[in-house]
Amino acid sequence: MKTRIGIMGYGNLGRGVEAAIHQNEDLELVAVFTRRDPGSLAIHTPGVPVLSADKALSMRDQIDVMILCGGSATDLPQQTPAFANVFNVVDSYDTHARIPNHFQACDKASKAAGKISLISCGWDPGMFSLARTYASAVLPQGMHETFWGRGVSQGHSDAIRRLEGVQDARQYTVPIQAAVDRVRRGEQPVLSARDKHLRECYVVAKPGADKARIEEEIKTMPYYFDEYDTTVTFITQEELDRDHAGMPHGGTVLRSGVTGLNGEHKHTIEYSLTLDSNPEFTGSVLAACARAVHRLNRNGMSGCMTILDVPPAALSPMSGEELRAHLL
């Protein structure tokens, strides 16, 4: 039985989910929903309709799982609970501090509907959360650190673009290798934000803009940059388009810990992602999550969950027998 999927929102992430569905024979795209004019969108799956977002409810019987591909700032806090009232839903909500609220709102809606909402799935939160949870469970006496990058941070790039005199910008988050190595060696160091990551900014200034002022405003921007060592490099729009068009990302979760009656043996667990395309990888995770949600709901589960509540086997297209034979 195929899992019939709806995509809500067709930006980079929605396109990533669409491409992921093409890679999985047991997943089927039923419709793409948008708040834009549906006629303005050309999608990449022949024969699949693009519909106005307000048509979604009428498709409730044709869709097993709705994947919500909006942004965490304003879209998902509204959309996920609203759709969870009707559909099994999956989202990649990543505002860590507000996940408890989001969880509660979705749990209430999903339980009322007898459906599942699987929230905050991607790679962080998502695959990195899994790495942290497994590593903490099997090495309870230890510490972990998460390093992000080298990769493009959309949020930091946007923050630079909002400054006066900035035409375009791309910000790379860069892990500091010396810090990674210290954790890897099991030193269990205390690391500040500045110790862990650099911020590399490539900025296109508008003609006549005051570059010294822009650089100063970036480097002193609270929360985004002031706690980090930040480099600012001014380039042309042509250079930015040529050299910085991709959306690579990734990073590493490292846990070091000790075992033995006297903590005499060191161990290191390391989980790393190197991603050419952040939105396509996130879309792939969401697609696997949609499969799991459909299965778990068919097995009678309902309510809100995160990937930490999902049996790994449920994410795989393989049967239990196949998994034990080939991947165990």
Added chain:
Amino acid sequence: MKTRIGIMGYGNLGRGVEAAIHQNEDLELVAVFTRRDPGSLAIHTPGVPVLSADKALSMRDQIDVMILCGGSATDLPQQTPAFANVFNVVDSYDTHARIPNHFQACDKASKAAGKISLISCGWDPGMFSLARTYASAVLPQGMHETFWGRGVSQGHSDAIRRLEGVQDARQYTVPIQAAVDRVRRGEQPVLSARDKHLRECYVVAKPGADKARIEEEIKTMPYYFDEYDTTVTFITQEELDRDHAGMPHGGTVLRSGVTGLNGEHKHTIEYSLTLDSNPEFTGSVLAACARAVHRLNRNGMSGCMTILDVPPAALSPMSGEELRAHLL
């Protein structure tokens, strides 16, 4: 509520489980069982009895989970189904080819008892199985390789010790870095056993033994060594005891895959373990698994499962709220 644990078998692995229980406040060691003379064992947990294996059944009401710490060759195929008839059980059965049979035998016994048997938990099978399953689910178009080491293989060391003229031996499995790098770069190479691992043997010959013959017998030993590049170094017992007393191990699961409508973006997922003590780390995994089994059985589940069937959250001492706040 604590999880009350029995340990069956007190070799390296049993001692590793005991040390792991000390690191987890919600786990409690109730008894150690042995087929040796119980009076001959001194364990490291004050006040906990060492009992004859045949006393285990009389402790059924005091033990929530029995962790079976015997060997995969002869102990576990008998012990796990037998105890699964009475207890929740956890084992680290690692004879890959026979896992389907073992699963069936345990499933029947556990279902009859209304208990859970969680089999084949350790790091491979175990943590590495998780890495393979997650990575395959989120990057379906790709390939994965598992590299083991650098670490001591007990089975290969034993195989050398059985040869005539050998007094003692230690075998290290060593991943070949060039192969690791090719997979990491996403080349998706076809690798033979010889391409992936070297076998380093440190051998203590008995006085007067024919070293050339021993070396030849090692290098041509079917299955264990003949498909690998193998080095044999003769050393003294003193050197072996001094330089090769530890039981380090570890390795890496690497998956490379592509996303996008035309597979245009590469991604790499890497999971690595660097372990000072193979049995203590395995014991730590088994301890976390015991927690999960106790919880899942209290929630009404029964039958045989592997770690691929266990929701990650069940392995952690944290509540769902704590996990979402701190590790998600």
